[in-house]
Structures are given as C-alpha cells and as structure tokens.
Amino acid sequence: MLDAEAPVKKSRGDFIAEQLEEAVINGTIPAGSRLDETSIAAQFGVSRTPVREALHILCGRGFAEREPYKGVVVTQISAQRIDEMFEAMAELEATCGRLASHRMTMGERAELESMHREMNALADQGDHAAYNELNTRFHNLIFQGSHNSDLIAVAQTLRLKLAPFRKYQLKDNGRRLKRSCSEHQQIVDAILNQDPKAAENALRRHLLSAAQEVLIKRQREEEDAVAKPNRVEEA
Known part of the structure; x- marks a missing residue:
C-alpha cells in the first residue's frame, strides 16, 4: 500500500x-x-x-x-467562483472532521496533535513554504481519519483544485499563519475530545476564513495595480 x-x-x-x-x-x-x-x-x-x-x-x-x-x-476566475469552491470544500472537510472525531485511531489522533505543534513552530518562524506543505498533510490526515474511501477521494480531488488558492492566502502573511494555527487548535481540540459537532463547525469556519482571506488579498492587489500608474504620473 x-x-x-x-x-x-x-x-x-x-x-x-x-x-x-x-x-x-x-x-x-x-x-x-x-x-x-x-x-x-x-x-x-x-x-x-x-x-x-x-x-x-x-x-x-x-x-x-x-x-x-x-x-x-x-479563464476568468470570479470572486463568486472562488467562494463556491471554498464553500464546497468547507462542507466536505466538515463532514470528514465530524466522522474523524469518532473514527480516528489513537495513532492518528497523536499524529494530528504532533503535526499541529510542528505547524505552530513553523508559524512562529514565518516559514510559509514549510507550513503550507505540512498544512496539506494536516488536512489530508483528517480526510483519512474519516475512514470513508469515497469521501476521501472526493475531498482530495477538490483540495488539489484549491491548493493554489490555499497556498496564496498563506504566503507572505504572518498574521494569517497565526490565525490558521488558532483555527487548527479548535479543530484539533474538537477531534481529540471526540466532539463531532464542534469538529464539523470548526472546519467549516476554517475554510470560510481562508476563502475570505483569498478574496481580500486579491482585492488589495487589484487596487494596488490600479493605483500604481497614478502614483507614477504624480511623481
């Protein structure tokens, strides 16, 4: 295997x-x-x-x-399209988290907690690349923890499609890394406490928070791109 x-x-x-x-x-x-x-x-x-x-x-x-x-x-990637993809991912991850909260093995729970501690250290160091790589493994472990092969396959497919957006919202943003860790803490606590509703809600909030970060960052960069020619003319 x-x-x-x-x-x-x-x-x-x-x-x-x-x-x-x-x-x-x-x-x-x-x-x-x-x-x-x-x-x-x-x-x-x-x-x-x-x-x-x-x-x-x-x-x-x-x-x-x-x-x-x-x-x-x-292609044109609208804000609505991004919102829709993250919404779908949020529902899939929420379902995985709900199932993982009572299906994860002791070994999987220990690995999830250990991974979260390592991600906290990476966030403190501001290591975006390493954090993003471990973040993928963290969420994949939750998928695997659902112990439902069909759900895992669908979740991994959509996550692959969203991977560039999730990496984008974490890059060059120490504040977002810290917030991501805080949101992960709620997810880990819920799963370790075997609280399916709390796990479901924490994952849904986490994905919607990531979507908001992507949209805000894109808007800022678009506004900066428009403002730059004006600044040159003024100079």
Missing part, C-alpha cells in the same frame, strides 16, 4: 504550473491572456515538454482552457 503522506518530488511541469497559477490568481497574468508555450519555455529555461505538462495541469484545474485558433487562454 502506498504511503499517502510520503513526499512526492515535483516535476518541472508541476513547478511551472504552480508559478503560473499564482500569477493568474494575483492578476499578474490577466484573464483572456494567451499562454504561449515558446515564451514560457524561454522564461523558465526549459524545453516545451514540461510547459505542455504545466498547461495541461492549468486546464485541468480550471485556470485556463484551450480555445480553437488561440491555444491555451487564461
């Missing part, structure tokens, strides 16, 4: 996809932009093969789509 927690080495295609996804989310690459294989390959100093892999990933996650005579084009 494969270890669900084993770290997987990222391919060049995965790395390029992550960079492009972040640029789409923060508006650096606006909706409607054509993603040209040749220019992207030159930008990252790679052949077109990993670029094709990256574009395939973007299309699969809804960040771009293939249009006749145009190629791969960035």
